[in-house]
Amino acid sequence: MSNKFFSEGRWQEAIAQYKKFLEYQSGDAETYWNLSYCYRQLNRLDEYFSTLQQGIKLYPTDGRLHFSLIIDLRQNGRIQEAILSSDNATKYLPNDYTFKIIKYLTVPSIYENKGEINFYRQRYTQGLRDLIEQTSIKTTEEQHSALAGIGRLTNFYLSYQAQNDIDLQRQYGKLVNEIMAANYPQWVVPLSIPKLQPNNKIRVGYVSHYLHSYSGTLWLTGWLRYCDRSSFEIYCYYIGNEPDAITQQFQQYSNVFHHIPDNLSAACEQIIVDKLHILVFPEIGMNPQTMQMAGLRLAPVQCVAWGHPVTTGLPTIDYFLSSELMEPENAQDHYSEKLIRLPNIGVSYPKPYIPPVIKTRSDFGLPDDAVIYLCCQAPFKYLPQYDFIFAEIAHRVPQAKFVFLRGGLLQPRLKRAFAAIGLNSEDYCVFISIPERLDYLMINLLSDVYLDTFTWSGGNTTLEAIACNLPIVTCPGEFMRGRHSDSFLKMLGVTDTIAKNEAEYIEIAVKLGLDLAWRGTIAERMSQNHDRLFDDKACIVGLEAFYKQVCSKHFSSY
Structure with missing residues (x-):
C-alpha cells in the first residue's frame, strides 16, 4: 500500500503507510529512501534528513542514502553536517570514489561571510591535491568506481567564489581526462579531420543534457535557426530526457537529431560514427555525463560555449566560444581553452514572448x-x-x-x-x-x-x-x-x-x-x-567564419 501511494505521488498517504509499516518491522534501505523522498516532496526537510539518517544507521553501506543526505544538506546551507556525513560515508564505503570526491571537494552553496570563502577555497585546493594523490585507476574495479564517481556530480559550486579558477580547473580536468582514458582508451586518441570535397558541408555537432527549455541552452536555438545550411550540416545529441516544445525546435533545426538519454557509451559511439568535423558542448560543468563526454576526444575539434561560463580545464576542449562584449582585456588568462570572442553577446537569443499583465x-x-x-x-x-x-x-x-x-x-x-x-x-x-x-x-x-x-x-x-x-x-x-x-x-x-x-x-x-x-x-x-x-545575426556570421577558419587550419583540403 505504501509503495502504491508512493508510485502515484500521494506523498501524505504514503508517509502514513510507511510509518505504520515501520512500527512492525525495520524495513529495507529502499523503504527509508522512499519515505525520505515523500518528505522531500512536501518540503518537510527535518523529517527528510532524519529519515535518511535512520536508514543509514540500519544500512550503513547503502550509497544512495548517504549521497542524498550529503548533497541536500549542502543544498540547504548545512555545510558542516554535509562534511561530517561525507566523512562518515567514506568510512563505510572506502572504495566508492563518489564519496572521496564529495569528502575532498565539497564547498558550500552559500557562504555566511567573506572569510568562509577563503577558508573553503583553501580546503578545496588541498582536497583536490589529496584526491589526485589518492586516486588509483589501475584495476578494472577502480576504473569503474572512478568513472561512476565523476558521473554523479560536478564541481559546479567552486566557480561561485568569484576567483580565477583556471589552475584548479586544469587539475580537475586532467583528473577527469585520465579517468575517462582509463575506461575508454579508444576514445582519447587524436582524430584526423574527415576530408572535405568540393560542395561538402562542415558537420557540426551539439551535445547536451539540456536540449529542452533550460537557461544554459535556450540561446542555442538561435545559432541553429539562422545557420547557413549551404555550408553546414547540423547534428544534435540530446542526452537528457525532459523533452518539451524547445526540444522540438532543436529537432526541427537539426539535419540529424539523436535522442540518447542516460547512455554514455551509446552517445559517444553515435558521435564517432557521424564523423563530425566540430563538436560543441553548449555547457560543461552543470551535468556530470556531459563532463565525462567532454573528457574524451570524440571529434577532431572540440569547443565549449558559455552556457556555464567558466573554463573547463579539460585538455580535450580546444576552444571556448565567448562574447567580445563580455570579456575583459586579460580574459585569455582565465581559460585553459583558446578563447574565441564572437561578435556582440556571442549568442542569438530568441526574443521571449511576454504576455499582457493579467495579475496584480x-x-x-x-x-x-x-x-x-x-x-x-x-x-x-x-x-x-x-x-x-x-x-x-x-x-x-x-x-x-x-x-x-x-x-x-x-x-x-x-x-x-x-x-x-x-x-x-x-x-x-x-x-x-x-x-x-x-x-x-x-x-x-x-x-x-x-x-x-x-x-x-x-x-x-x-x-x-x-x-x-x-x-x-x-x-x-x-x-x-x-x-x-x-x-x-x-x-x-x-x-x-x-x-x-x-x-x-x-x-x-x-x-x-x-x-x-x-x-x-x-x-x-x-x-x-x-x-x-534579441535574435542577433552578427554573432552567427562570426561563429560560422570561425568554424570555416578552424577547418581550413586543420585540413589543407578545405
Whole structure:
C-alpha cells in the first residue's frame, strides 16, 4: 500500500503507510529512501534528513542514502553536517570514489561571510591535491568506481567564489581526462579531420543534457535557426530526457537529431560514427555525463560555449566560444581553452514572448505603493560581502520591498546586514516561490527595478527582464560570468544603469526607486531597442567564419 501511494505521488498517504509499516518491522534501505523522498516532496526537510539518517544507521553501506543526505544538506546551507556525513560515508564505503570526491571537494552553496570563502577555497585546493594523490585507476574495479564517481556530480559550486579558477580547473580536468582514458582508451586518441570535397558541408555537432527549455541552452536555438545550411550540416545529441516544445525546435533545426538519454557509451559511439568535423558542448560543468563526454576526444575539434561560463580545464576542449562584449582585456588568462570572442553577446537569443499583465501585486501579497526591487537569482550567486547594499537602499527608499524568488537561505545574512544599520529586514525583504512561468513573468512586469548580482550576473533572467522593460542595475565583475547584464545593456544602448562600483550601484538603485520619471524613461528606451539585442545575426556570421577558419587550419583540403 505504501509503495502504491508512493508510485502515484500521494506523498501524505504514503508517509502514513510507511510509518505504520515501520512500527512492525525495520524495513529495507529502499523503504527509508522512499519515505525520505515523500518528505522531500512536501518540503518537510527535518523529517527528510532524519529519515535518511535512520536508514543509514540500519544500512550503513547503502550509497544512495548517504549521497542524498550529503548533497541536500549542502543544498540547504548545512555545510558542516554535509562534511561530517561525507566523512562518515567514506568510512563505510572506502572504495566508492563518489564519496572521496564529495569528502575532498565539497564547498558550500552559500557562504555566511567573506572569510568562509577563503577558508573553503583553501580546503578545496588541498582536497583536490589529496584526491589526485589518492586516486588509483589501475584495476578494472577502480576504473569503474572512478568513472561512476565523476558521473554523479560536478564541481559546479567552486566557480561561485568569484576567483580565477583556471589552475584548479586544469587539475580537475586532467583528473577527469585520465579517468575517462582509463575506461575508454579508444576514445582519447587524436582524430584526423574527415576530408572535405568540393560542395561538402562542415558537420557540426551539439551535445547536451539540456536540449529542452533550460537557461544554459535556450540561446542555442538561435545559432541553429539562422545557420547557413549551404555550408553546414547540423547534428544534435540530446542526452537528457525532459523533452518539451524547445526540444522540438532543436529537432526541427537539426539535419540529424539523436535522442540518447542516460547512455554514455551509446552517445559517444553515435558521435564517432557521424564523423563530425566540430563538436560543441553548449555547457560543461552543470551535468556530470556531459563532463565525462567532454573528457574524451570524440571529434577532431572540440569547443565549449558559455552556457556555464567558466573554463573547463579539460585538455580535450580546444576552444571556448565567448562574447567580445563580455570579456575583459586579460580574459585569455582565465581559460585553459583558446578563447574565441564572437561578435556582440556571442549568442542569438530568441526574443521571449511576454504576455499582457493579467495579475496584480495583491495576487502575490505585495503592496501597491511599494517600490519593488526584483532579486531573482539563485541563492549561490549572492555573496555575503554585498548584503549591505540592500540595507543601504532600504535606508534611502523607505517604501522599498526586495522580492527574492529563490533566496530563503539568505534570510539570516540579510537580517544581520539590516540590523547593522538599525533596520529590520522583515520590513523590506519578501521571499516568495514562483513555480509557474506565467507568474514569473508577471512578477517581472509588476516590479519597478531589477537588481543584478555582483561577480556572477544574470543571464536568462536579465534577458527576460529586458523583454519586460524592467530597468536593470548592474556592476560588471572581473570575469566574464559577472559581465552578462553589462553586455546586454551595452548592446541595447541603455547604459545609464551600469555602475562602476558598489557606491554607484546604490545611487542608481535609489534614483530608480525614487525618480518615477527617470525610471519610465529608462523602461521606454529599453522597449524601443529590443531589436538590437534579441535574435542577433552578427554573432552567427562570426561563429560560422570561425568554424570555416578552424577547418581550413586543420585540413589543407578545405
